[in-house]
Amino acid sequence: MTAPLRIALIDDEALIRTGFAAIIGAEPDLEVVAQGADGIDAVAIARSGKADVLLMDVRMPTVDGIQATERIVAEMAAPPKILVVTTFDNDDYVWQALRAGADGFLLKRTRVEDLLAAVRLVARTDALLFPEAVRRLAAAAPARKAPKGIGDLSDREREVLVLAARGLSNQEIAAELFLGRETVKTHLSGVYAKLGVRDRTQAVIAAYGRIFLEEARRLLSSADTAPLRARRVAAGTAGTIRIGFTAVSALTVLGRWIAVAAAELPGVDLVLSEMVTHAQLDALLAGEIEVGLVRQVPRSDLLDSRLVARDSLILAAPRDHPLTRLRRTPTMEDIADYDVVTYSPSEAWYFYELVVAAFQQAHLTPRYVQHISQVHTVLSVVNAGLGVALVPSSASAFNLSNLVFLEIADLPPDTVELHGVWRRDHRNPALEALLDSV
Known part of the structure; x- marks a missing residue:
């Protein structure tokens, strides 16, 4: 089970903190871990590493929320996400919060469900959440000069910056492009x-310059939909899931997952990457995919998994x-009399070990003539007449002109496993929704 998001409440009014604590504490995936009455407390809490998200009031004694945000962002290499929450719908506050490095700006009169969704959104993505007041800020864009360096951006860098300015996270930008x-x-x-800026927020500010006016206006035309988008992302009905898969799983489980997502999660984009098992595991640990369809899951405290399909080995x-x-x-014994096309011990170790074990258990040593990494490539080699092969029964869906599939008399059924695997610490509500649906 994913650990709850750790929230710190920073507000000089104890009554406000108590109200927020009651609202947030009622959510199973959120936990209030610290409270503070001013910006000094906020900086101390951020330095302690206790919190994933700070809900920060603007107007506080001694050190206000803007000053505290500036200090936290300047001092910490990986600061917590900061969501500025204030009573005052003031353009200056919004602009100052942006410049200070806050990840979002909401009014205290925001609906409870929008507040909770915003907390989850800024915690789980790279996106910036500045609804409502951002529209007014962009109206002044023609009066501001394009910042120095805009002309030096490549076309791809401009695309990425514009999408960041529209509020997309790195993951969503990757899917879009x-x-x-x-x-x-x-x-x-x-x-x-x-x-010449230090972070995403300052770069987004630059996107409101004259050169980006058209794109900035497109951003602001959708600013009022930000709370709705936040709720959908938090509920798992919007967002992106990057899925790794093996070639054969594309014929079985992957197709079922795609159909379920299309029917039950139409707002979720699937980004698909074909990889062998070990490449998927590397990509999971590197954060490059959210879930993989792999043949074997190593023991790891970082990964969780589920058996999603079984196959038999056939000829x-x-x-x-x-x-x-x-x-x-x-x-x-019949098969061992002929050339056997098999799998690479490094690139396809699961099938390699499965085939070797099957012959060893029968006390046989066949003639291995090829070692290939992908099942569909093995089938192509067999189709060309270079030998026979043991393959998962789901591979029989490949329709090659010179290929015949046969059961094997003395092999037990259902020895080939396919697992869905994901990181235990993931924070992608869309992935949770997909796993619940399939």
Whole structure:
């Protein structure tokens, strides 16, 4: 189970803190871990590492919320997310919060469900949440000069900056532009360097310059929908899920997942990447995909998994092969008399070990003639007449002209497993919704 998000409440009015604590404490995925009465408390709480999100009032004694935000962002390499919440619908506060590095700005009169959704959105994504008042700020965009360095941006950097200014997270930008998330981070780093800014927020401010006026106005035309989008993201009915899969799983489980997502989660975008199992595990640990369809899950405190399908090993042989002319179901001993196309011990170790074990248990040593990483490539080689192969029964969906699939008499059924695997610490509500649905 995913750990709850840790929330700190910073407000000089104890009554306000008590009210927020009651609202947030009633949510199973949120936990109030600290409270403070001014910006000094906020800085101390941020430094302690206790909180994932600070709900920060603006007007407080000694050190106000804007000053505290500036200090936290300047001092910490990985500060908590900061959501500025104030009674006052004031353009100056919004602009100052943006410049200070806040991740979002909401009014205290915001509906409870919108407040909770905003907390979850800023915690779980890179997106900035500045609804309502941002529209007014953009109206002044023609009066502001385009910042120095805008002309140096590449076309791709401009695309990334515009999408960031529209409120998309790195993950959503990656899906929109068909890029890896690390590639998006690299482009944003280039944007920061060329604009002479320190972070995403300052870069977004730059996007309101004259050169970006058209795109900025598009951003502001949708600003009022930000709370709705936040609620949908938090509920798992909007967002992006990046899925890794093996070639054969695309014929079975992946197709079912896509159909379920289309029917039950139409607002969720699926970004699909075909990879062998070990590449998926690497991508999961690196945060490049949210969930993988893999053959075997290593023991790891970082990963959670679920068995999603079982297959049997069957024989794939050329249509005119002697094994296809037997008047009975072939055995492992029959197969061992012929050249066997098998799997790479490094790239496809799961199937390699499965096939070797099957022959060893029958006390047989076949002639292995090829070692190949992907099941569909194995089938292509067999189709070309270079040997026979043991493949998962789901591979029989590949319709090749010279290929025949046969059961094997002395192999137990359902020995091939497919697992869905994801990080235990993920914070993607859309992934939770998909896993619940499938």
